[in-house]
Amino acid sequence: MLDELVNLIADLKEKEAVEAAKKLLDDGADPIRVLERCRMATEIVGKRFEEDIYFIPDMLFSGEILEQISQLAKAKIHRDVDDESYAGKVVIGTVEGDLHDIGKNIVAFLLEANNFKTYDLGVDVSAQKFVDAIREVQPDVVGMSGLLTIAFGAMSNTISVIKQAGLRDKVRIMIGGAPTNEDVARRVGADAYAKDAQQGVELARQWSAVK
Amino acid sequence: MSKSPEELCQERLKRVKDAVALKVPDRVPVTAFFAYFAASYSGITYEEYTYDPEKMLKAAIKVHEDFEPDLADIPSIYYLGPTLDAVGFKQLRWPGRHLSANKPYQFVEGEYMKADEYGHFLDDPTDWLIRKYWPRICTEFEPFSQIAPLKYSFTYFNMGSLAPFGTPGLQQALSALKNVGEAALQALNYTVKFSEEMGKRGFPLSLGGLTQAPYDTLGDYFRGTRGIMMDMYRRPDELLKALDKLTPWMIEQGVNAGKQSGNPFIFIPLHKGSDKFMNQRQFETFYWPTLKELMLGLIKEGMTPIVFVEADHTSRLETMKDVPPGKVVYHMENTDMFKAKEILGDRVCLKGNVPVSLLCLGTPDEIKDYCKKLIDVVGKDGGFILDSSVNVEEAKVENVRAMFDFTKEYGRY
Known part of the structure; x- marks a missing residue:
């Protein structure tokens, strides 16, 4: 059954x-x-x-x-189930100025489903909020989503603020969303581009296993 | 000898129409969705572009004078501020209201039609629209949820059903209706002015109206992305009926706009049928049949569907081939253009698709290389209009310039 x-x-x-x-x-x-x-x-x-x-x-x-x-x-469960054996930790959000969340939510859902502790910062997430979350959560992976062209500038700015905060080598960064691609990932200073949610999970899995 | 504006207009229009008809024009036509690029290029904010019609008009004219596209990009879907303010519009966030001065407007996703409202929608869509939908998307129209269906008021003994219009709430809603009418009329005047200014400069307009695939109308504005996806599993019959209900409505909207404006180019942006957004069987069941019917309905009335194929539709190309040859334009965003040329080359005029990422982040040389590839392969034997993948806001000026200049020079047949 x-x-x-x-x-x-x-x-x-x-x-x-x-x-x-x-x-x-x-x-x-x-x-x-x-x-x-x-x-x-x-x-x-x-x-x-x-x-x-x-x-x-x-x-x-x-x-x-x-x-x-x-x-x-x-x-039916009366105690907290807190499974410590998660696959990794991911901080995810849509970058500043951009309010789209369907794609980001699907990635977050699939990460959760694949046993990642996922910290979803929501939409219109400032560079500082990403930095604060990285400090607090110490994730393996940071995921940035963007559906607008303004997201290119926001991603690149967020990544440089992460760098300035001395956190860039502590995390791997992936980006995604309709106007992005491998070329954008390279130009904004991310580690990789995820074409879809499943690829995002694959990247998170690889990166978390290495650490 | 310089050409008169009328001659220029005819020349550009012929170039585009030849491409649409899959013939070989004198050169590859080149156009762009300037969108807010017009504002930043002219040194005004997106907020001013949204609220100040004189500044908007000047900025919109300037990009066309400076880049000389083959079709003029109508700015009226950006000058929205006064109209949307008049109704307290809740389904959009825009610069100067909820967003800072230089952020582009963005749609607010939601389930604006509940799953159990299909019956009402199918039975009387206008009644549903006024009493259920308007109150959800416009603060000022919330009181309309209080009125009786207008179909109750048809003779002497039931005019009393109009009593709610006597209440303060409804009176305020009616004055909002008056205000939005005035604002919309002013916006329309500026669209006409823009059209005249473009005429004086020899630019035909890129579109004469806008409509949408029935699935997108229902999914974007009414049921929401998640809602309509769940309906494919939970209530497929009602969904199909609603799509059928919407189809003549969407055709009518496009045809009327085209006839009023005298411009047969009808814009149809595609949103929710792309590669990952449903499986092929769902595409063939819920998305394509009514989209095809819409296109055929427009073509029958002499219109030319300009379909903006957003995101990636590469897996749909075979299905999307089923349209009459030389009557439709597919503007590709991320769909594989080269594959599209192979599959659709003898059927559909292709438009696009210099990646906006390259226009924002690349160099003029990279732009030229990309345009060259597009012109060589997709432009071969005509049936091609070069354009950016999507609107060029945030693009580097020198890259947009390179796209236009290079195409005009290298794109000669």
């Missing part, structure tokens, strides 16, 4: 998945194990996204299903 739950979520069978989870929990299944299955399902979803079987709507829909199931499971 628990294994079937993984497939129901991964195949985006909303009603069946939520019902199965409800039944499992009502029958006394360990909520922690239900949450584990959610994570396994997300891995399958991520893999299908990588293989161009799934696309952004599938990711968002799987997120909706997972959210409902984890609410159900968490309601």
